[in-house]
Amino acid sequence: KFGLFNVIAVDGTAPRALEGLPQPDRVFIGGSKGQLREIINFCAHAILPGGIIVANAILETTARNAPLFMENAGLSVDSCSISVTRSQGAGGIDEKLNKITVTRGIRRK
Numbered sequence: 001k002f003g004l005f006n007v008i009a010v011d012g013t014a015p016r017a018l019e020g021l022p023q024p025d026r027v028f029i030g031g032s033k034g035q036l037r038e039i040i041n042f043c044a045h046a047i048l049p050g051g052i053i054v055a056n057a058i059l060e061t062t063a064r065n066a067p068l069f070m071e072n073a074g075l076s077v078d079s080c081s082i083s084v085t086r087s088q089g090a091g092g093i094d095e096k097l098n099k100i101t102v103t104r105g106i107r108r109k
Contacts, residue, residue, distance in 0.1 A: 015042035023048050029055040029066075036062060037069045040105070044073035049109040056102055063101035075105030 010017050014029075015038050027043045029036070036055070043053050053075065057063040063081070070077045084097045 014039045018042055018046065021046075025051045027051070027053040029053065032062070036065060040066070040069040041073050044070070044075055044105065044107065047107050049107055051107045053105040053107075054102060055105075056100060058098045058100060063103070066101075066103040067105075070103065070105035073105070075107055077103065077105050079103040 008021070010021065013033065014035060018039075023046060024043070025048045027047060029039055029043075032039050032055075040053065040055070047053060053070065055062070055066040055070075057066055063079075067077045067079050079101055081099050081101045083099045086095045086097060087093070088095075
């Protein structure tokens with residue numbers, strides 16, 4: 001539908017399902033089912049030099065742990081947080097949505 005020919009859908013649970021895949025240059029983590037440390041460690045060693053790993057977090061523990069796990073895996077790390085408030089009509093009640101923290105780790109060359 002979107003003309004993407006370089007995306008591979010893999011059935012399974014990370015990090016085990018990642019074994020045997022081609023060496024990536026980009027990895028996006030959006031949900032880890034309690035396996036965040038293992039996924040980051042696997043990806044940090046599998047990714048090409050100069051490659052980037054991005055982890056999106058809504059849970060506070062994930063936002064706190066992702067940078068720590070990436071640094072421990074030898075990546076250069078930075079993070080940013082995004083907060084969104086939705087209003088309905090003029091003078092409507094503001095609805096604060098979950099803050100999203102985006103953490104980026106770069107494998108040194």
